[in-house]
Every structure is written in C-alpha cells, then in structure tokens.
Amino acid sequence: MNGEKVTIEVDGRQLEAPRGSMLIEVMDEAGVQVPRFCYHKKLSVAANCRMCLVDVERAPKPLPACATPVTDGMKVFTRSERAQAAQRDVMAFLLINHPLDCPICDQGGECELQDNSVGFGGSRSEYAEIKRVVVDKDIGPLIETEMTRCIQCTRCVRFGEEIAGMRELGAIGRGENMEIGTYVARTVVSELSGNVIDLCPVGALTAKPSRYKARAWEMFAHDSIAPHDSVGSHIAVHTFDGKVIRVVPRSNEAVNECWISDRDRFSYQGLASPERLTAPQLRQEDGSWRAVDWETALTAVAAVLRQTDPERIGALAAPEATLEELYLFQKLMRGLGVSHIDHRLQQLDFSDQEQVSTAPTLGCSIPELEQQQAVLLIGANSRQDQPLLNHRLRKASLKGARVMAVNPYRVAYNFEVLQCAVAPADMVTELAAIAQAASEVCGQPLPDAVVALCAGLTVSEAARQMARSLCEAEKAMVLMGNLAMQHADMADLRALSSVIATLTGGTCGYLPASANSVGAWLAGVLPHRAAAGQAAAMKGRDAVAMLQEALPVYVLLHAEAEDFNNPLLAGQAFAAAEQVIAITPFAGAGLREQASILLPAGAFTETSGTFVNAEGQWQSFQGATAPPGQARPGWKILRVLGNRLELPEFDYVNAREVLAELRLELQGTRPDNSYHIGREPERRAPEGSWQRIGEVHMYRHDGLVRRAPALQALVPPAVVRMHPQDMAGLGLADGDRVEVRQQAVLTLVVRADEGIPRACVYIMGGLDATHALGGLSGGLELSPVTGEVEA
Structure with missing residues (x-):
C-alpha cells in the first residue's frame, strides 16, 4: 500500500481510498455497513466465511469485500439484488449446522450471527436434514466451548498465531468434519487467551467464569482502567444486580488497542472472595475479632497514631492503590511526622534512590x-x-x-x-x-x-x-x-x-511492575521524596529496612505480607508489631493473625480514582458498584482520618479535588528517566552453594488476582527447576525430591530445565508453598531426598 489515492463509487457515493487497501476497510471508514464473520481489522485476511460478498461492476460474480483491493473507478453495490442474494445464501449455509440455541447461549443479544441472520439472511430455512454435532473440548478454566455453534471463521486460530504468538488452536479435519480445537488435549495457557471470547462471532467460545450469570441486555457497562500491570488497559466492567459479572476490553489504540490480558479480564472474581472485609474490625485481647462501627474504629486508629513516636511507625502501600489514595496516604503520614514511607515492596536495593528522576517510566x-x-x-x-x-x-x-x-x-x-x-x-x-x-x-x-x-x-x-x-x-x-x-x-x-x-x-x-508504580513515585510514597519529586523534609527508612527493624506500628494500604519480596520477613515483622493498621479490601488468614485494626476499603470497581501508566499517562475512572457492607473508598477513609487527627487541608469533597491538588504540586513536571551514577558498580560473590532465582507468578501478583479462582487454577505447583547437568551431579532424575534450605526447609519436586544457569535453581515465589523460604533471591542449600514421588 502506498500514498496514492484512487476514487471508487459505493452505492452511488464517491469515496477516496489509498491504492491497494481492501474494499471492506474503505467501506468501514465511510460508515457503509457490510456483514462479516471472519474479517477483523487486527487479523490477517482469510476470506473463508464469504459473508461480506458485494456486487462489483463487471465482476462475473460477487466478490468478498475483505479480500478485494480497490482500483480506480471501481463501482460497488452492497444492496443490489445480486449482493443480497449472495449474502442470504451464505447465511443459509452457515446456519445449516448451527444449533439455534439462542435462548440459552451467553452470546445471545450481542451475537454477530444473530444480527447478520436478521439483517441479511432469509426469513425461513429450507434445510430439514439432521444437523452435525461437535463434541466440546475442555481447554481450561477460562474459556467455555460449545463447538457445535462454530462456523469455522478461524478468528481464534489466527489470533493465536498472529497476536498471542502461540499456536494453541487450529482447524482439524476437512469439509463437514472440520473442527476447531487444540492440536493435543491440553489447557490453553496464553496470557492473552481470553481475547478469543471477544473475537468469536458466535457462542462457540464464551467466558467460563461468567457463564449463565446474566444476559447481555441485563448488564450495565461502566468504563474503567485495569488495575494490575502498568499498561492501564481500557476496560468495561459489566454489572448486574449490583455485582460485577464480567470485564471486557475497550478499544484504545494508544494503550491496549482492542485487547486485554487474562489477568485484567478474570481477576474480578476476587471481588466476591469470602475474604472480603465488609466492616471495620478490632482485635480483642483473646485474639478474636469484633466488628465495630466506623466511629469506634477511627477513634482507635487515631489513638494509636497519636500515642506512637512517628519514628516508630512504618507506612507501606501497595502500588495497585489509586493515585488519590497514595497521595493522601503519604500526606497523612507526613502530617503526623512519619518519614518511613514506601511502596517498593518487591525491591531489595535502594542504594541509588537519590539518583533516580521524578519517576521511572x-x-x-x-x-x-x-x-x-x-x-x-x-x-x-x-x-x-x-x-x-x-x-x-x-x-x-x-x-x-x-x-x-x-x-x-x-x-x-x-x-x-x-x-x-x-x-x-x-x-x-x-x-x-x-x-x-x-x-x-x-x-x-x-x-x-x-x-x-x-x-x-x-x-x-x-x-x-x-x-x-x-x-x-x-x-x-x-x-x-x-x-x-x-x-x-x-x-x-x-x-x-x-x-x-x-x-x-x-x-x-x-517496565513498571504495577498499575500505579509510576503514580506512587509522583505521589511521594517514598522515604526520601515527598509528592511531586520534592526532597522529603526528613528521610526515612525503605521497605526492607522497616521490616528488618521490626517497628512497633505499621500502617498498611492495600498491602499484605504476600506482596513483599520476602513474605516471611514481612509476616514476622507484622506479627511482632504492637499494632498493625490495615486499610484493605481483603482480610486473609495471615493478615488476621498479624493485624490489630482492619479498615474495609473498596476495590478498584468500587471507587473513583486514577492510575498513571508506564508512559506517564494519567487515566481516571469511576466506580462501577458500591463497596460491600460498610466498606468505603480508600481515599475517603484517609480523608476522614486526616480530619480526625486534626491535620490541615484534609477537607476534600471528592477525589477530583485530591487529584487537582497533586497536579498543582507537580506544576507540569513530567517523569523522566534521567540518571546519575552515584557510585562505582562492583562485582559481588554469590552467597550459598546455590543461587535462587525467583519471581512472582502473574496470577499471584496482588490481592485481587490471588483471590480469582479461575486464574488460580492456572498457577503451577511449586517445584525446583535445575539444569540437567547439576541434577546429574547430585544424582537426581526428573521428578525426584530435593530438600531446599533457605530461611526454612522445604521438600519439593525437582524438574530438569536447560534454561536455568549452572549452580542456580528456579523456585517460583508468591506461592503459599514457598513463602516460608523467604526472599525471591539469595543463597540456599540443596540435598537429595531418598525415595520416589509421582511426577
């Protein structure tokens, strides 16, 4: 395709288009409606459904608009008798084997097959033979299959090959026996797999977690921003009866195009977790928990913060919190004289923090x-x-x-x-x-x-x-x-x-780790910088130093021990503290053992807020549902706490006022990645006989996704991955057990992996089974365990 323009005529309208562009692209740009099933603007042209047939002057038969390049002087008719007859015939062929089970199909009401059959098909079918039936495939916990409905448009196949980069689905068989499925019976594991649900023009592929929960016309759509990685994907939260039923992408070419990750799509399940906190709670002397009203809870929090030396308080926030929550959190803490403030829960080395710019992007x-x-x-x-x-x-x-x-x-x-x-x-x-x-x-x-x-x-x-x-x-x-x-x-x-x-x-x-990693820097949730990158009046301790010192009081914003690089150290510090105040949507067993005051905060669908994405773009959103029970948006809890503690300038009416204040402090300052080397880098010898490589699995990234059952079904078990030569040196075979000694002793299955460097072991972090080991990296010891274990 080049810059040369040609002129064509569509249904009597003169249109200009770049030479070589496809007819369907030109008509879409001009707003001319053409039915289609296999065509999608982000996928290659297949032209196998033939639904977009149009009448082109001097062509011997109707041509597919998706595969016909425009030429100068071309005349196209989309509603001529020949075009309409061709579309009716194609529609009849596509419906031959379709089960017509619209009343029980989740796609009903937003189905392209329904729309096109009504708009371009015939009023009755002449087909009276027995229909084909296709056995459904189980391709995992995220996608439900009803392959009898499939019309073999191959959108899902092309998506896997061209977008996801994984050929997980394919067309098997020929003619009437052709089916879409996995080449071998296994779960679809691509991190983008859920997008085939949106691509499927019929009800063959639907979302398994939301199956039969609500009909399309019963749900309300609320624009929002995804709360996990730093892209800030544009999403629509669909609700019914005040509950989130599903999450789907919104198109934004500058951010997520028209895709979202499976983590962003299915993590909403965590909103209905039995661990949701719905009322303020105070820990009793016997260790039990008592639900109280907000007045009692806030009075208790204010008493703890007033009576404690600010130097003995540690403030830790998760970078998934909204910009408004993060800004008010550090403002509240600094207003009390607290300087130990941080959001870098996964970081170990803070030695160059003074050399970093306003915010790494x-x-x-x-x-x-x-x-x-x-x-x-x-x-x-x-x-x-x-x-x-x-x-x-x-x-x-x-x-x-x-x-x-x-x-x-x-x-x-x-x-x-x-x-x-x-x-x-x-x-x-x-x-x-x-x-x-x-x-x-x-x-x-x-x-x-x-x-x-x-x-x-x-x-x-x-x-x-x-x-x-x-x-x-x-x-x-x-x-x-x-x-x-x-x-x-x-x-x-x-x-x-x-x-x-x-x-x-x-x-x-x-590549910032979380939804608001950049925003946390701008908001000043750091021990050495206040909001807008200004130097803090008093420099405090970083996240690791706070935990190592075992302070008597910790204030947590959306943070749990599982969010830290060393969850064992975090859990021990919180358990040893005199008071742990947690502002959180969730209260798991660990937090209930460690905390003393629990304040229920709304999750991302239950509050207005702003995330700053990887490129530094501010993206605001509104709540889609009300918080459960007595839970309140985090920024409101912090505002009321500021008032209770009689701190100045905490009289905000809405979240927009909080955001405006931070913008004023920034005064147009934008984050950049300028960096000055403060000291000479050096080589360090490794600790221990073996070096641990660890990372948190994408479905264990934060509290919301950790509580989404469908995504948790895809988290692999804890194993030790080692180079085969290292295994041979220890006399180990794939599937044997090995004793791992880091900060605790665990027995795990060992697996051979040539991608692991020599003298190293890979043990995934973020898993319940590996928390006791401690940090994600460092030295450890290994020894074989006699006896066999099933692979």
Whole structure:
C-alpha cells in the first residue's frame, strides 16, 4: 500500500481510498455497513466465511469485500439484488449446522450471527436434514466451548498465531468434519487467551467464569482502567444486580488497542472472595475479632497514631492503590511526622534512590515501543509481567527489530530474542561486558565510574552482537524489567543500563511492575521524596529496612505480607508489631493473625480514582458498584482520618479535588528517566552453594488476582527447576525430591530445565508453598531426598 489515492463509487457515493487497501476497510471508514464473520481489522485476511460478498461492476460474480483491493473507478453495490442474494445464501449455509440455541447461549443479544441472520439472511430455512454435532473440548478454566455453534471463521486460530504468538488452536479435519480445537488435549495457557471470547462471532467460545450469570441486555457497562500491570488497559466492567459479572476490553489504540490480558479480564472474581472485609474490625485481647462501627474504629486508629513516636511507625502501600489514595496516604503520614514511607515492596536495593528522576517510566509512548529497531531487555519476563507491552515488543520483532535480553534464566518469549541467561550474581558482569563492547563498537569512552568494573573483562560474541545492534539502530531502547528491579544489585544494573543506553545513543526505560508504580513515585510514597519529586523534609527508612527493624506500628494500604519480596520477613515483622493498621479490601488468614485494626476499603470497581501508566499517562475512572457492607473508598477513609487527627487541608469533597491538588504540586513536571551514577558498580560473590532465582507468578501478583479462582487454577505447583547437568551431579532424575534450605526447609519436586544457569535453581515465589523460604533471591542449600514421588 502506498500514498496514492484512487476514487471508487459505493452505492452511488464517491469515496477516496489509498491504492491497494481492501474494499471492506474503505467501506468501514465511510460508515457503509457490510456483514462479516471472519474479517477483523487486527487479523490477517482469510476470506473463508464469504459473508461480506458485494456486487462489483463487471465482476462475473460477487466478490468478498475483505479480500478485494480497490482500483480506480471501481463501482460497488452492497444492496443490489445480486449482493443480497449472495449474502442470504451464505447465511443459509452457515446456519445449516448451527444449533439455534439462542435462548440459552451467553452470546445471545450481542451475537454477530444473530444480527447478520436478521439483517441479511432469509426469513425461513429450507434445510430439514439432521444437523452435525461437535463434541466440546475442555481447554481450561477460562474459556467455555460449545463447538457445535462454530462456523469455522478461524478468528481464534489466527489470533493465536498472529497476536498471542502461540499456536494453541487450529482447524482439524476437512469439509463437514472440520473442527476447531487444540492440536493435543491440553489447557490453553496464553496470557492473552481470553481475547478469543471477544473475537468469536458466535457462542462457540464464551467466558467460563461468567457463564449463565446474566444476559447481555441485563448488564450495565461502566468504563474503567485495569488495575494490575502498568499498561492501564481500557476496560468495561459489566454489572448486574449490583455485582460485577464480567470485564471486557475497550478499544484504545494508544494503550491496549482492542485487547486485554487474562489477568485484567478474570481477576474480578476476587471481588466476591469470602475474604472480603465488609466492616471495620478490632482485635480483642483473646485474639478474636469484633466488628465495630466506623466511629469506634477511627477513634482507635487515631489513638494509636497519636500515642506512637512517628519514628516508630512504618507506612507501606501497595502500588495497585489509586493515585488519590497514595497521595493522601503519604500526606497523612507526613502530617503526623512519619518519614518511613514506601511502596517498593518487591525491591531489595535502594542504594541509588537519590539518583533516580521524578519517576521511572517506559521512556517512550506505548505505541512507540513497536517502532523500535533494537531493544535490550534486562531482567524482563515481559510475557508474564506486562503482556500487552510484550505484544508491542512482538510486533516490533515481526517488523524486523532486533530484540535481545539478559536474564537470570532463559525466559520463554513468544518472538525471536537473542538471549543471554546468566546466574543472578553474574548479571552485573554480563552488562559490564555489553557496556565495554558498546564503547568499542560505538567509539565512545566509558564513564569513569565503570572503567574499573569493565577492565579485563572477556567480551563474548553475544555481548558484541547486542552492542552492535543497539549502536546501528536509529531507534534503540534498554529496558529494565521486574527481575532486574528485584535484583540484590539493582543499582549496579541500573547504572550499567544507563551507560549502555548513553553509549549506543538509545533510550533507557523501565517496565513498571504495577498499575500505579509510576503514580506512587509522583505521589511521594517514598522515604526520601515527598509528592511531586520534592526532597522529603526528613528521610526515612525503605521497605526492607522497616521490616528488618521490626517497628512497633505499621500502617498498611492495600498491602499484605504476600506482596513483599520476602513474605516471611514481612509476616514476622507484622506479627511482632504492637499494632498493625490495615486499610484493605481483603482480610486473609495471615493478615488476621498479624493485624490489630482492619479498615474495609473498596476495590478498584468500587471507587473513583486514577492510575498513571508506564508512559506517564494519567487515566481516571469511576466506580462501577458500591463497596460491600460498610466498606468505603480508600481515599475517603484517609480523608476522614486526616480530619480526625486534626491535620490541615484534609477537607476534600471528592477525589477530583485530591487529584487537582497533586497536579498543582507537580506544576507540569513530567517523569523522566534521567540518571546519575552515584557510585562505582562492583562485582559481588554469590552467597550459598546455590543461587535462587525467583519471581512472582502473574496470577499471584496482588490481592485481587490471588483471590480469582479461575486464574488460580492456572498457577503451577511449586517445584525446583535445575539444569540437567547439576541434577546429574547430585544424582537426581526428573521428578525426584530435593530438600531446599533457605530461611526454612522445604521438600519439593525437582524438574530438569536447560534454561536455568549452572549452580542456580528456579523456585517460583508468591506461592503459599514457598513463602516460608523467604526472599525471591539469595543463597540456599540443596540435598537429595531418598525415595520416589509421582511426577
């Protein structure tokens, strides 16, 4: 397709279109209605449903609009007798084997087959033969199948191949025997799999968790923003009878296009968790809990905060909280003189926090990510942590971009990646080698701070290729992911990432972990900075230091021990504290053992608020349902607490006033990724005989998703993954048991994985079975366990 325009005529209307564009695209742009089933603007053209047949002058027969390029002078008729007859005939063929079970189909009322059969089909069927029946397939806990309804449009198949990057569904058989299914009987595991529900034009693929819960016309749609990763996907929350029934995507080309991740789609199930907190509760002397009114609860909280030395209070917030909640949280704490404030619950290394800019962001707009020509990922499992940013990276790769990665294990990307998997303790050295290679390739001197580190390094060919690709690209980026930000030497990794980006003329950016990671920096939920990046009057302790010191009082905002890098340390600190005040939608068994006061807060569908996404875009939303019981939006709880404590400037009427105050403090300041190396990076020897590699599974990321049953069914069991040669050295076979000693002793099954570096073990974090081990990284000991266990 080029910039040359041609003129065509559609139903008597003169239209201009780029030469080579498809007829259906031109007609959609002009608002001309053409029925279709297999065509979708984000997928390749298949032209196998034939529903979009139109009458083209001088063509011997009707042509599919989706596969017919426009030519100058073309005359098209969409409502001529020949076009209508062709559409009626196609509709009749498609309905031959359809069960016509609309009254019990979840797609009823929003079904393209219904709409097109009424709008373009005949009024009666002449088919009186026995219909074909297809046995349903169980493809997992998220997607319900009724394959007898399938019309073989292959949208789901093309989505898997072209968007998700995983060929999980395919067409099997020929003619009348053709069926859509998995090639082998297994669960669909793509992190974007739920999008086939929206793509399916009939009721063959529907959402299993919301099956038979409500009809389409009974639900109300509420615009909202997804609360998990840092993309800030635009979603619609569908409610019925005051309850959230399902979540679907809203189109926004600049953010999520028309897709959402499965985490964003199905996590709403957690809203109905039996662990929802519906009334304020106070812990009694005998350990039991008593529900109280808000007056009693707030009086108790105010008494604790007034009577405690501010230096003995730790304030910890989860980065999934709204911008308004985060801003008021730090304002409340600082108003009391508390300086120990943090949201970086997964971070271990804070040594360079003074060198970081106002807020670490992606470094470009989300659409610009797919325009990059070279990208170096550092400690980034983008498929799991940011599925839709990963989708943009995949699009860049398919366009010819060179994507490279340095990770502590071999990540299973769904596109071509030049990847170096090195032990966690060797990541600093590997990046130093790339920096050395970049200096040589680009002819730029190394900064003084890293000269000593890079001296004498052996530069591998892979490191040289990465440096060369970054240097030669006009648009290049170096992106740090969750595995890097959680690394014990994160400051050194950040310094070297900045050096590599500077030497190669690229941009240094981050893949922020949570929905409001950027917003938490702007709001000042940090020990060294107040709102808008202003230096704090008194610098406090970071999240790890707060836990290690075991303060007598902790105030938690949407945070649980499971949200921390070391859940064991967090749980022990909270359990040992005299008072733990939790503002939270959920109260699990762990929090009930640790807390003393529970204040029920609304979840994201029950409050108005704002998330700041990875590129720094502020996205506000309204609540879709009322909070359950006596629960209240978090920002209102904090506002009333401020009033109760007689703090100035806490007289807000609505969340918009809170947001306006923060905007005024920022005065147009936007986050950037400028960075100054404060100290020389150094190599450190690993601790223990084995190095642990750990990360939190995407379906254990936060309190809401941890309570979504359908997503929890996809969380793998806790195992130890090791390199086969290391297993052989210990006399282990796949499926044997091994004793793991970190901060506790656990016995786990061991699995062979050639993607794990030597002398390392991968043990997933965020699981109930592995919490007792402690932090996600560090040294540990292993020993084989005699006896066999089932695989």
